[in-house]
Amino acid sequence: MPPATRPTLWTSSRTAGTVTHLAAAVAGLDLDIRFLSLRGGDTRTPAYLALNPKGQVPALELADGTVITEAPAILTWIADVAPDSGLLPAMHPQRAKALEWMAWCQTIWTGAFGLAFGAKRIAGDDVAVAALLRAAGIERVTAAMALVDAAIQPDGTLLGTGQPTAADLYVFHLTTFLKPLAIDISALPHLAALREHVGALPGVIAALAREAA
Numbered sequence: 001m002p003p004a005t006r007p008t009l010w011t012s013s014r015t016a017g018t019v020t021h022l023a024a025a026v027a028g029l030d031l032d033i034r035f036l037s038l039r040g041g042d043t044r045t046p047a048y049l050a051l052n053p054k055g056q057v058p059a060l061e062l063a064d065g066t067v068i069t070e071a072p073a074i075l076t077w078i079a080d081v082a083p084d085s086g087l088l089p090a091m092h093p094q095r096a097k098a099l100e101w102m103a104w105c106q107t108i109w110t111g112a113f114g115l116a117f118g119a120k121r122i123a124g125d126d127v128a129v130a131a132l133l134r135a136a137g138i139e140r141v142t143a144a145m146a147l148v149d150a151a152i153q154p155d156g157t158l159l160g161t162g163q164p165t166a167a168d169l170y171v172f173h174l175t176t177f178l179k180p181l182a183i184d185i186s187a188l189p190h191l192a193a194l195r196e197h198v199g200a201l202p203g204v205i206a207a208l209a210r211e212a213a
Helices: 016-027 046-051 071-081 094-123 127-151 166-175 189-199 202-212
Strands: 008-011 032-035 059-061 067-069
Touching: 008 016, 016 071, 016 094, 016 166, 016 202, 067 071, 071 094, 071 166, 094 127, 094 166, 127 166, 127 189, 166 189, 189 202
Parallel strands: 008 032
Antiparallel strands: 008 059, 059 067
16 A cells, blocks of 8 residues: 555444544544445455554554554544544543543453454354353443443543543444443433433534445
């Protein structure tokens, strides 16, 4: 792939890349958004593997050829180049707490959600084992969502910052996948309020429209 003339975000809908897409839109960054098909094998092509040998999304290619991978790292870059966005607090301990929540979200996404949605792939033809794995994944997701619901501050954000941070965007992304797991978000009122708050941001609305196109 030729060097990018502006930062390029390689992503795929309904993946951790979605969070970085949301953050870029909220921050108002002029990124070249490139959607890849995971099922179509776009992340396994020689060209993409040369860019990101992990064969995963998201990946952010900077104009100088530097490539940043992993959602928390890309979210941090976005927040730092757009400090007025408020996506990361400038000072500790709030900045550290935001990074803590971003790391936690990444763990829950790849772990609990990954188990719930990937149970059949993991178990292969063993239907009984797949059912057990899915149930275990759903149990872990349910517990995780109860934990974050209890942590949300009265202003509807995780850190009480008044405006959503990158951590709130990641939690919003996780809530998108609760309905397919038959987890009722209305039983988690603080989490439901966070979802409504973040979902109303113009940047989030615009990014989700692009993802659905």
